[in-house]
Amino acid sequence: MENNFDVIVIGGGPGGYVCAIRAAQLGLKAACIESRGTLGGTCLNVGCIPSKSLLNLSENYENAKKNFNQQGIEISNIKLNIEKMMKTKDKSVQVLTKGIEFLFKKNKVAYLKGKGVIFSKNDVVVYEGDKKTSYKTNNIVIATGSSAVSLPGIEINEKNIVSSTGALSLSQVPKKLIVIGGGYIGLEMGSIWSRLGSEVTVIEYLDSITPGMDKEISKEFEKILTKQGIKFKLDSKVISVKNKSNLVRIEFINNKTSKKEELDADKALVAVGRKPYTEGLNLSKIGIKKDDKGRIKVNSMLQTSIGNIYAIGDVISGPMLAHKAEEEGMAVAEILAGQKGHVNYDVIPGVVYTFPEVASVGKTEEQLKKLNINYKIGKFPFLANSRAKVNNKTDGFVKILADSKTDKVLGVHIIGPHCGDMIGEMAIAMEFGASAEDIARTCHAHPTHAEAIKEAALAVDKRAIHF
Numbered sequence: 001m002e003n004n005f006d007v008i009v010i011g012g013g014p015g016g017y018v019c020a021i022r023a024a025q026l027g028l029k030a031a032c033i034e035s036r037g038t039l040g041g042t043c044l045n046v047g048c049i050p051s052k053s054l055l056n057l058s059e060n061y062e063n064a065k066k067n068f069n070q071q072g073i074e075i076s077n078i079k080l081n082i083e084k085m086m087k088t089k090d091k092s093v094q095v096l097t098k099g100i101e102f103l104f105k106k107n108k109v110a111y112l113k114g115k116g117v118i119f120s121k122n123d124v125v126v127y128e129g130d131k132k133t134s135y136k137t138n139n140i141v142i143a144t145g146s147s148a149v150s151l152p153g154i155e156i157n158e159k160n161i162v163s164s165t166g167a168l169s170l171s172q173v174p175k176k177l178i179v180i181g182g183g184y185i186g187l188e189m190g191s192i193w194s195r196l197g198s199e200v201t202v203i204e205y206l207d208s209i210t211p212g213m214d215k216e217i218s219k220e221f222e223k224i225l226t227k228q229g230i231k232f233k234l235d236s237k238v239i240s241v242k243n244k245s246n247l248v249r250i251e252f253i254n255n256k257t258s259k260k261e262e263l264d265a266d267k268a269l270v271a272v273g274r275k276p277y278t279e280g281l282n283l284s285k286i287g288i289k290k291d292d293k294g295r296i297k298v299n300s301m302l303q304t305s306i307g308n309i310y311a312i313g314d315v316i317s318g319p320m321l322a323h324k325a326e327e328e329g330m331a332v333a334e335i336l337a338g339q340k341g342h343v344n345y346d347v348i349p350g351v352v353y354t355f356p357e358v359a360s361v362g363k364t365e366e367q368l369k370k371l372n373i374n375y376k377i378g379k380f381p382f383l384a385n386s387r388a389k390v391n392n393k394t395d396g397f398v399k400i401l402a403d404s405k406t407d408k409v410l411g412v413h414i415i416g417p418h419c420g421d422m423i424g425e426m427a428i429a430m431e432f433g434a435s436a437e438d439i440a441r442t443c444h445a446h447p448t449h450a451e452a453i454k455e456a457a458l459a460v461d462k463r464a465i466h467f
């Protein structure tokens with residue numbers, strides 16, 4: 001095995017593996033170190049992919065159980081086989097992680113298995129069991145991702161007090177599940193187990209779910225999830241999670257009234273956020289600086305405080321999202337190859353994969369107000385969209401925010417069926433500096449959910465046709 005590289009990437013998640021592949025495509029001798037035993041990082045192993053697999057499977061189950069009969073599809077004795085469902089999810093993960101290994105071979109990226117430690121700006125050592133191998137490199141990219149955090153005094157045991165990783169592998173459907181944290185991970189997990197039969201309560205510290213989301217969308221989202229049977233305790237601070245015979249007891253205080261409440265459940269999911277993971281990298285010894293949240297500090301070229309060491313993905317600031325990590329991985333590889341790698345942080349979409357999905361890109365109304373930017377709003381409900389109507393899935397709406405003077409699209413926020421796929425269209429539009437008029441004048445296929453986007457763009461100038 002070669003011991004000299006142009007670039008060594010530490011971490012084989014979406015940031016790291018994409019960076020290594022792009023670097024190799026550009027003619028650099030690239031290696032990627034991964035300690036997990038499989039490539040793909042949090043995203044493929046315990047994040048995006050297994051959660052989306054279970055979201056799809058649980059949606060199928062719920063549809064078969066609740067909706068098929070009314071649609072003239074008569075099936076009796078619908079039974080859940082959770083073991084089989086988990087195996088189906090595991091298979092999807094396996095196929096995709098193996099796929100990255102294939103891509104490494106195809107692009108001639110060296111896959112170094114083990115834990116990477118940085119000894120100097122040109123020296124990296126990989127530890128695998130008792131084996132220690134030293135490598136020389138011109139550049140290093142830190143892509144070590146993040147890990148789940150808990151609350152003070154609450155210990156995640158992955159049995160009855162679980163993180164998202166535990167919640168993705170439960171062997172039985174909990175009768176009652178408490179989700180601590182109303183962010184996108186908690187809500188996706190809550191949706192999965194609610195559809196499979198759990199009684200789900202979400203406890204959120206703030207007065208609304210999904211912090212950072214456009215407030216109007218977030219309110220609608222909460223309403224729709226409540227209609228689906230998920231209960232919410234907002235403005236509530238969890239103070240303890242304790243074992244109580246076979247159950248867990250969750251104590252929490254209402255922030256406004258100071259009233260103390262407790263709830264018992266079979267499982268508690270702690271989904272209060274994630275923190276950058278830099279353990280064992282030797283960062284302080286070699287002089288790489290972090291901010292007060294433990295994120296590695298980088299400049300606009302994604303360089304750390306040491307010029308030839310870069311950092312990308314969850315380990316630096318910005319939204320903890322796989323596609324943001326990928327963009328940064330591409331940018332660093334291109335910078336290393338002498339090109340002008342760049343990430344447009346203003347146009348990074350975000351999606352919550354519940355039903356309906358919630359998707360957004362650009363600024364929220366709250367952000368525009370804060371920035372003193374005058375804007376126009378165009379809205380269109382899925383209730384008036386023919387495709388949503390024939391599918392009988394009419395919850396939600398499209399909201400487009402455009403500059404009052406120039407008509408330039410500043411933000412798009414959608415809650416509705418398949419909007420996670422539709423938001424790409426809006427990201428492209430914004431990347432090209434589109435106006436609402438540009439979108440309104442673009443022919444959209446009929447009957448599609450995407451027509452709701454065109455109608456919302458027409459509504460910016462108060463000329464929607466179907467509403």
Ligand SMILES: Cc1cc2nc3c(=O)[nH]c(=O)nc-3n(C[C@H](O)[C@H](O)[C@H](O)COP(=O)(O)OP(=O)(O)OC[C@H]3O[C@@H](n4cnc5c(N)ncnc54)[C@H](O)[C@@H]3O)c2cc1C
Pocket residue numbers: 010011012013014015016033034035036040041042043044046047048049051114115116117143144145146164165185277279280281312313314315320321322323324325353
């Ligand atoms: C339940 C859940 C659902 C999610 N769903 C979505 C989603 O739908 N869409 C989305 O965009 N994002 C989603 N995310 C977030 C997404 O997974 C992360 O943003 C993304 O994985 C970050 O990529 P990364 O490359 O920075 O790090 P990671 O994917 O965390 O990869 C880092 C890798 O580095 C390895 N590593 C760490 N230290 C070392 C070392 N010293 N030596 C060798 N290897 C090391 C780790 O083992 C890990 O595999 C989800 C996350 C969770 C937990």
